Amino acid sequence: MDARQTDHTSGILHTPINRRALLRTGGRTLAGIAGIVAAGRAPAGWAARELSLLTAVNYAPSSDVKLDELGKRFSKQAGVNVRIDHLQSVQMPAKLSAQLMGKAGHDIISLEMHYPWLYRTGLVDVSDICSDLAKKHGEWYSFAKEHAYVNGQWLGIPYLFISFPGSHRIDLFEKVGEKAPDTWEDLLRAGRKLKKLGHPVGFAISQTTDSVTTLYSILWCYGAKDVAEDGKTIAISSKETEAAIDYVKVLYTDAMDPAVLSWDNASNNQWLNSGRGSWIHNPISHYVVAKEKKLPVVEHTGFHPSPAGPGGRHTVGVPRSLAIWKFAKNVEVAREFLRWFFEPAQYHEWIMSGDNYNHPMWRDMETHPVWDVDPKYKPLKAIAQYSHLYGWPAPPDERIQVITNSYIIPNMFARVVTNTSSPKDAIRWAEGEIKRVFEKK
């Protein structure tokens, strides 16, 4: 029986106040008032029009400063209060999951790699904005489209990608009579000499995203893959994977710093900037920091295309897009902001603010002035042409993100270089782990 009673003369619904209802209402009211008093501001819902953005902290700090500045400008123009929050990229999944679960949070969020696939149930279709942008700029790079184009809908608007070129110490390579390595074999040859010189080469073989990126690059360059093009067949067990593992083992033994096994995402930056390392595979953040802190390695640091192998030249491109939650309080305002942000004036201003750490996502921007902000960035220009998402050549899939986050690929290599497993055993282990991820669906 419904406890509510209607007063038929007035038509008002009366709810008898029982102990539970009183406690519930009282608790909410007290908590709400206390929250307002402590926060010193009204809840978001009370504001006339507020737009909230959550982005991963940008590796080029000036980009976040510029984004805040643009937010303020939009606030003035559109009469909307724009609030921009930033969070570590590794902390984003927990935050996004909580927001999706609670069906409340920011209006606009930034997503990377396969996140649009992972969070697809909560994302607004922004195909209209993307098709307008495509009319202006042409197509996105293929990996950018794969990242945000989910089951026939654009669920995010790609706005930047981060590249993984090779970074080397020009002076040290010259000292051992080598040029910037064009292939992984070149790196091995140069690395052997450089290690003897006391300046080994290095990339993380540990549970970090940098490690996943470099080791995927090597796998692909040796013709290997973890999942086949059909997106179903687990393809990690192959002669090509064995060849890639053999290569990494020799490189690790002959040319690398053994500390790579304990590296986090920051270690390679610090290592190169300290002067000890001679080569890393990483975005240009180390160089941005070295310039900012005026470190002596700045003038000796150079960049070159990610090395090639028998299977061609491949590396990972890390795209990010801006997306809108379906449960956002201001979906229309969010759309309005995104249209405004991607207008050439704003987008140009923002992309120029990051010292080319953030690369533009469209092919027609390969001539954009951002590529020329530093002559050393020249080799980065074409990097998108051979960049892929994790899991390539398999089609994008949220399960690939799970494989990434489980660090199966680095662990497979780590088992071999530490002599814990033979290459065949390590591959068998990885195959089992990947299968387990795929069977969970």
Add this chain to the structure above:
Amino acid sequence: MATVQRRPVLTKVFGVYLPAVPFLFFALFPFYFMLVTSFKKDAELYDLKAVPFLIRTGIETEHYAKLFTGSPFLVWMRNSVVVSLLSTAVSLVLGTLAAYALARLRFRGADSFGVAVFVTYLVPPTLLFLPLSQVVNALGLADSIWALVVTYPTFLVPFTTWLLMGYFRTIPREIEECAMVDGATRWQALTRIVLPVAIPGIICAILFAFTISWNEFIYALTFISSTDQKTTTIGVTADLIRGDIYYWGSLMAGAVLGAVPIVLIYVFFMDYYVSGLTAGALKS
């Protein structure tokens, strides 16, 4: 005679101080390392040839200056203090009442309820933050420090209940029965007899609850987004790590200053803390 005097000194040195050295080193090394790193120049921080445990090229206070001028560090500290104090206070009140009931009152299922309280404490926050985010949003408290004040007691109440339950059981039942024979009510027996005797246990619970709240990460990360609402644990890591760039100097400065309140309360309440922990160890 001299031998007799020297013996206690030697006993102290070899029996007390020397065995304590490894423990002291283990406990204090992180603080020492944080302190040293926070005063190093960037060039020395990035020099792998430098000795990581010593400052060789002079002291630099810029990291502290950056922390105060380049980030709202004091706001984060204030938020941490408010959240930790309030959630500790709420949990202590609820935990004390629950612990007293479970330790003293005889009712059906008291023992299993006590075990259930403990099991609740064992559920990891990494599982609970998702359903709790729905609760926080339903209460309209998302993105404010009050989300933390409301959710921290979910793990603090079971903890304080369990801790105080053990302490209350060490207090002889007879002393409150005497008070009740003299006309005190159950409430008076609790507030006037049991609680004053249980002060060391209560302070121990306060210290633990405050420390747990102060260090909490996952709820603060998922329920708070605005910079001015962040606690120290989240604010420092969000603003001083930019992707794969770690501002080690300022990070360590934040860690050093973030540890100060905890160090202070332990210094002031150490005696209570120890006696609270060792309650019941000796038969009275």
